Amino acid sequence: MATSDPTIKLVPVLPGDFPALARLEAAVFGETDVGEVGFGPDRNSDAAMDQRAIILGAPPKLGETVRNMKLVRVGPAGDEEIVGYAGWVICIGRTGSEEEKKKLGTRESWAVQQDPGPEPFGPGADVKFCVDVFVRADEHMARATEGKDYAKLRMLAVLPKYQRMGLGAMMLEEGLREADKLGLQSILGASPYGIGLYRRHGYIDFEAMEFKLWEYERGKGMGIAKHVVMHRPAVAHQGI
Template sequence: MAASSPLPPITLLPASAPDFYPIAALEAHVFYSEEFSAVAFGPTRDSRGNLLLREKTLASQPKEKGSKNVITKAVILKESGEEELVGAAGWSFHLTREDGVVNGEIGEEGIGDGKGEKKENGWGEGANVKLCEDVFLGAEKHIARSTEGRSYAKLNTLVVSPEYQRRGIGKLLIEDGLKEADRLGLQAVLGASKEGLGLYKKYGFTEFEVMEVRLWEYEGGEGMGLDRHVVMHRPAVK
């Protein structure tokens, strides 16, 4: 196998409004072929309408006082001055909580790997609402248990362009978010697919709850297999 060409310098920058639609499109491209994505978000998951909905969600902020969502983009800066988007990460920092509940209800954000952050009636056209509720809202309950009512940081999405994967970009994005979590003295949580478990464990995350999803039991998942979503927890670094 030929060696990979040297990777141009990667720059991490705060994402702003013009970046959210391209990030939504990158997520749809990266996860399109996954069985879970196909069943959860349906055959029109990469339609313009669904990408616009995702764009709106990426731009949203938590309702709870003192908390924030942060989206970071990884780009290659070309000689022309243009940016090539090669990855992105979305973190939420929840700084005020009571009894494990955010503003009296389950938090709105989804779990990591770019598959969450959608509310009931807002999962997108063609989505399997039952599956989305079972997985994403179910994961939120496990996250609430793992954080025990204390402030926390959560990785909501991590995505890297396929042609640039396995070249350290995901690590840069994770380390950038954890640096802020550690600065704030926060524990961290995320939801991982089986492909991401090894990477997250390197940064001190441990498995808190394993959710086994029998895709064949959901409409649109006939003939498909078992999918695993793992809620992971990392203690605050003092």
């Protein structure tokens, strides 16, 4: 799918883009219940954005490659605005024992994951909540891969004022073409906002996750957040 807006183009992310991508992510997800409960009142602070930019721009773990694409809108004066972002992790050639292969990535990258640092989810984040949401989702995704190579969509985001223009589908389809060319299955964790899009592109529900937000420190009076870990089987490469 291509956008009908000729001023918007899909291009690779540059090293200097990650601060802007951190702000874009905050604009899309920061004001949701999950954003509020998980990351607190300082989630949009300069310190939080700086740390998030570092995380987004971190080099890939051993055995992985990162594929980051951005949607750029070019204004009348030639000025550019990043309006969307798709971040993929590609893992090919997994090594180690069968037990180790159940983890995302290779044996070496699993070892790296064991030391997340003092603030693995950013300043002021609710670590228990983030573990329940993000780490548990990774565990479900690892089970879905069955120890085989994969493409993981770690983020797909479009600024609110540019949503419902087919831009999310455009980014998703571009990444899936790459996954299909490599003969890779794909995994992701979907919020309620993206489940329909992913199902239309061949993803199947693998594990439903429900979080009783009122059980967490900043979730008093809130309801249930529902996410789904999804899996798309590999498509045989036809040599095109």
